[in-house]
Amino acid sequence: MSLKAYLAARAAEVNAAMDGFLPKVKERPATIHAAMRYAVFAGGKRLRPVLCLAAAEACGGEVSDALAPACALELMHTYSLVHDDLPAMDDDDLRRGRPTCHKVYGEGMAVLCGDALLTQAFIVLAKTRPCKRYGVREYIAELAETGGSRKLIGGQVMDLEGEGKKLTKRELVRIHEAKTAALLTTSLRLGAMTANVTPAKLEALTKFGYNLGLAFQVIDDILDVIQSTEVLGKTAGKDLAVEKATYPSVLGLDASRKEAARLTAAAMTALKPLGCKASRLEELANYLLKREY
Numbered sequence: 636m637s638l639k640a641y642l643a644a645r646a647a648e649v650n651a652a653m654d655g656f657l658p659k660v661k662e663r664p665a666t667i668h669a670a671m672r673y674a675v676f677a678g679g680k681r682l683r684p685v686l687c688l689a690a691a692e693a694c695g696g697e698v699s700d701a702l703a704p705a706c707a708l709e710l711m712h713t714y715s716l717v718h719d720d721l722p723a724m725d726d727d728d729l730r731r732g733r734p735t736c737h738k739v740y741g742e743g744m745a746v747l748c749g750d751a752l753l754t755q756a757f758i759v760l761a762k763t764r765p766c767k768r769y770g771v772r773e774y775i776a777e778l779a780e781t782g783g784s785r786k787l788i789g790g791q792v793m794d795l796e797g798e799g800k801k802l803t804k805r806e807l808v809r810i811h812e813a814k815t816a817a818l819l820t821t822s823l824r825l826g827a828m829t830a831n832v833t834p835a836k837l838e839a840l841t842k843f844g845y846n847l848g849l850a851f852q853v854i855d856d857i858l859d860v861i862q863s864t865e866v867l868g869k870t871a872g873k874d875l876a877v878e879k880a881t882y883p884s885v886l887g888l889d890a891s892r893k894e895a896a897r898l899t900a901a902a903m904t905a906l907k908p909l910g911c912k913a914s915r916l917e918e919l920a921n922y923l924l925k926r927e928y
């Protein structure tokens with residue numbers, strides 16, 4: 636199957652599962668369920684769930700066993716986008732090509748929508764089938780640690796506190812290790828765990844996720860500079876406009892491109908212990924690097 640077909644097929648499986656995992660709009664109170672569905676079914680790339688499913692497959696597991704964690708990851712990711720777009724945070728009007736959640740449902744409802752999506756992530760994750768090495772306790776601990784104040788929220792704190800300041804490369808990397816790389820790494824880890832992965836292979840996927848996650852962020856920052864709002868589905872040039880520290884602003888555009896390529900190569904090297912079963916993950920990493928061009 637081509638990568639394009641693979642991405643479309645896995646995204647469709649995730650969307651169908653997500654539909655089943657989310658409360659229906661007619662369930663009361665209807666507004667919050669409509670807002671949750673608005674945020675989730677807005678056409679995201681489903682990158683985290685796809686990485687989760689691909690990692691399960693690379694470790695000899697079944698896609699069906701990894702669907703619950705895959706959806707939980709997308710729910711946590713979507714919550715972070717809804718809250719990040721709020722006026723008190725990044726203050727954005729456009730996300731995934733549509734008005735942001737608070738623009739449609741109001742700020743109070745968007746706060747609650749993010750809270751509900753985060754809570755729903757754990758309801759869904761708790762449905763994951765335990766295997767020999769990993770039980771529901773391990774799955775929950777993995778995602779909770781990633782969503783907490785040491786990772787996702789910690790990264791957002793460093794981001795907020797860095798606003799208007801000139802950051803060093805080290806400080807910038809620290810933010811994105813916590814924000815972007817942590818959730819991508821956990822996506823791979825959770826998928827692999829459903830396949831009863833060995834500790835050695837889990838470690839290899841952790842290194843892969845770290846490098847892939849940072850490469851993804853470098854490219855995201857480059858795209859913010861070189862692409863249009865229409866293509867991005869979010870406000871282009873926003874980082875520059877609010878004087879936010881980004882890879883291009885700290886390293887320059889050329890050095891950022893080289894950094895993305897270096898990180899992608901490091902990600903590929905990390906995959907070696909998984910052998911040829913990791914070819915889909917390699918393809919995904921290359922695809923993410925090339926989305927710039």
Ligand code: GRG
Binds near residue numbers: 679
């Ligand atoms: C806890 C509020 C809060 C925030 C945590 C992750 C995060 C920090 C904020 C989200 C906004 C942001 C700029 C994150 C960086 C990672 C990133 C590039 C997200 C966009 O991911 P894509 O491109 O989006 O996969 P789609 O829409 O395709 O799912």
